[in-house]
Amino acid sequence: MDNDKTSDGGVKFYTLEDVRVHNMINDTWLIIHDKVYDISKFLEEHPGGEEVLLEQGGADATESFEDVGHSSDAREMLQQYYIGELHVVRKVHFPHKHAWKSIKLVCYTVIRVIMRVIT
Numbered sequence: 001m002d003n004d005k006t007s008d009g010g011v012k013f014y015t016l017e018d019v020r021v022h023n024m025i026n027d028t029w030l031i032i033h034d035k036v037y038d039i040s041k042f043l044e045e046h047p048g049g050e051e052v053l054l055e056q057g058g059a060d061a062t063e064s065f066e067d068v069g070h071s072s073d074a075r076e077m078l079q080q081y082y083i084g085e086l087h088v089v090r091k092v093h094f095p096h097k098h099a100w101k102s103i104k105l106v107c108y109t110v111i112r113v114i115m116r117v118i119t
């Protein structure tokens with residue numbers, strides 16, 4: 001399924017769904033800072049052990065990668081496993097959603113005032 005993704009100047013884009021299935025030994029992908037890495041061949045070499053990488057397999061490991069405070073050497077190593085970019089689907093802004101929230105708030109307030117007056 002990964003062969004038919006749109007490419008932009010040779011850069012491959014993967015969706016979260018594409019990445020998610022690569023979550024096992026010998027087939028492990030990770031997302032770090034919106035970039036996708038195939039780290040299948042790195043698992044055994046990782047100084048922090050393969051367990052932690054497998055736990056993050058198929059997912060966004062940005063937070064755990066940063067939490068560890070990896071060295072600049074570690075960041076450079078990333079490059080050799082780079083396979084493409086995460087296709088980020090930005091959230092669409094829905095003004096109606098906020099309008100609906102305000103309407104609900106007004107209704108609650110009116111009902112509370114009425115209740116206070118009649119009880």
Ligand code: HEM
Pocket residue numbers: 030037039042046047048049052053056061064065068069070071072073074075077078081
């Ligand atoms: C492909 C991505 C990764 C690369 C290239 C990488 C590389 C490295 C390298 C080179 C070190 C040695 C220390 C350093 O230079 O900073 C290290 C240590 C470590 N890494 Fe990673 N790492 C990656 C992803 C992760 C992730 C996602 C986690 C956590 C879930 C993690 C957890 C650790 C831990 C706990 C250590 C410390 C090991 C120790 O000091 O005993 N790493 N990593």
